[in-house]
Amino acid sequence: MRLHPLAADGLIAAALTTVAVLLGTEAVAQGWPALDPLAWTLVALLTLPLVLRTRAPVTVCLAVHACWTVYVTLGYWPVVGSFGPMLAVYTVASLRPTRTAAACAALLAAVWIYAGLRSDSGAMASVAGQAVGFPLVLWRFGYVARRTGELTLRLRAEQADRARREVAEERVRIARELHDVVAHHIAVINVQAGLARFVFHSDARTARDALDTIEGASGEALAELRRMLGLLRADGVQGADGAPAPGLDQLDEMVTRVRTGGVGVELRVTGTPRPLPPGVQLCVYRVVQEALTNVLKHAPGADAAVELAYRAGEVAVSVTDGGPSEGLDPVTPAERGGHGLIGMRERAKLYGGTIVVGPRSEGGFGVRLTLPTPVQAARRGDTVRE
Numbered sequence: 001m002r003l004h005p006l007a008a009d010g011l012i013a014a015a016l017t018t019v020a021v022l023l024g025t026e027a028v029a030q031g032w033p034a035l036d037p038l039a040w041t042l043v044a045l046l047t048l049p050l051v052l053r054t055r056a057p058v059t060v061c062l063a064v065h066a067c068w069t070v071y072v073t074l075g076y077w078p079v080v081g082s083f084g085p086m087l088a089v090y091t092v093a094s095l096r097p098t099r100t101a102a103a104c105a106a107l108l109a110a111v112w113i114y115a116g117l118r119s120d121s122g123a124m125a126s127v128a129g130q131a132v133g134f135p136l137v138l139w140r141f142g143y144v145a146r147r148t149g150e151l152t153l154r155l156r157a158e159q160a161d162r163a164r165r166e167v168a169e170e171r172v173r174i175a176r177e178l179h180d181v182v183a184h185h186i187a188v189i190n191v192q193a194g195l196a197r198f199v200f201h202s203d204a205r206t207a208r209d210a211l212d213t214i215e216g217a218s219g220e221a222l223a224e225l226r227r228m229l230g231l232l233r234a235d236g237v238q239g240a241d242g243a244p245a246p247g248l249d250q251l252d253e254m255v256t257r258v259r260t261g262g263v264g265v266e267l268r269v270t271g272t273p274r275p276l277p278p279g280v281q282l283c284v285y286r287v288v289q290e291a292l293t294n295v296l297k298h299a300p301g302a303d304a305a306v307e308l309a310y311r312a313g314e315v316a317v318s319v320t321d322g323g324p325s326e327g328l329d330p331v332t333p334a335e336r337g338g339h340g341l342i343g344m345r346e347r348a349k350l351y352g353g354t355i356v357v358g359p360r361s362e363g364g365f366g367v368r369l370t371l372p373t374p375v376q377a378a379r380r381g382d383t384v385r386e
Helices: 005-024 037-052 057-073 083-095 098-118 124-199 204-231 248-260 278-298 339-350 375-379
Strands: 264-270 303-311 314-321 354-359 365-372
Touching: 005 037, 005 083, 037 057, 037 083, 057 083, 057 098, 083 098, 083 124, 098 124, 124 204, 124 339, 204 278, 248 264, 248 278, 248 303, 278 303, 278 314, 278 339, 278 365, 339 354, 339 365
Parallel strands: 264 303
Antiparallel strands: 303 314, 314 365, 354 365
16 A cells, blocks of 8 residues: 555654654753753744655755754754754755755755854764765765666656557558458459449349448448557558458467467367458457467466357457466466557457456466457357357
C-alpha cells in the first residue's frame, strides 16, 4: 500500500518531533539548560513544518533554519534542533537545482558553525568538520535521489512510448491481414455479381442465390472494415503481399509443425464445427500460433493442449501447457509476454472478444480466447449441441 506523500511527510515530521523531545529531556544530563515552554515551542517549529517539505522545500528550509538560529541564540542544546534543518537541506537537494541546494547546504554549515561558537566548544575543529561534512553528504544523497527520480520518469516515458509503438506496429500487421479478408469478400461479390448479371433473365433462382451470397459477403466485408477502422489510427498502411490468410482448417498443420519442434501438442475440437468469417478464423489462428510459439521458446519439454470449442453465439480456444521439464528454470509471465501478448490483446479487442493469459494454479501457463460469433454466421445456422 502506497501512502499519500503528505501523509508520509506527516509521519516523518512526527517521528523527528518524537526524537527531538526524547533528546530534549536529556539536555540537563548533557550540561545544557532544561528546555522551557519557549524551547519546546521552537522544537515544534523546527520539525512540524517538515510536513510541507515536498510542497515548498526552500520555504520550509529557510523557516526551520531561522527557528534553529533563534533556538541556538537562546542558549539551548543545539543538537535537539539539528534534525529538522538537516532533513530540509536533503529535501531541497532532492527536489531543486544544484545551485539552490548548494545555497541551503551553505546555510546549514553557517548555522552549525554559529552553534559551535555560541556553545564555546573547545573542539571547534570537530564542529567545523561536521559543518562541512554533513551538508556535503546531505547534498550528495539528495542529488542522487533527484537524478534517480528523473531517470525513473524518463524510463517510464520511454516504456510508454515503446508500448505505443508496439501497439501501432501490431495494428499495422493486423490491418495487412484484414486486407486479405476484405479482398476475399470483394472477390466473391465480384464473381457472384457477374453470375447474377449473366443469368438474370434466364435463371431467376440462380440470380437470387447469387444476390443472397453478395448480401452476406458484403455484410461481412463491411463488418471487417468497421472493426479495422475503429482500431487503427495510423496512416500509411501498406498492402498485403497477396498470400491467403490462414484459418481454422490449418490448425492441424500448425500443430504438426509444433510437434516436430519437440512439443507434444494435443488438438481437441468440441461442438459442431461451422463456417466462420475469415477474420475470426484468422484471429483464433494467430492467437494459437503465438501461444504455441511461447511454449516452444519458454517451456521446453512441456506438453501442450489446444482446445477449440464451438458454442452458441461464440467460439473459444484455449492453449495450456504443463510448464518446462524438470531441471529447467520456469519462465515468469512477464518474460513470456513482450510483443506477443500485445498482439493477442489487440486481436481480441478488434473482434469484441476477451482473452485471459497467465500461470495456472495446477502449474504451467494458459491462454484462453473467447470471440462472439458475428450475426452473419448466426444466419447460416449458429447453433451448437454439446
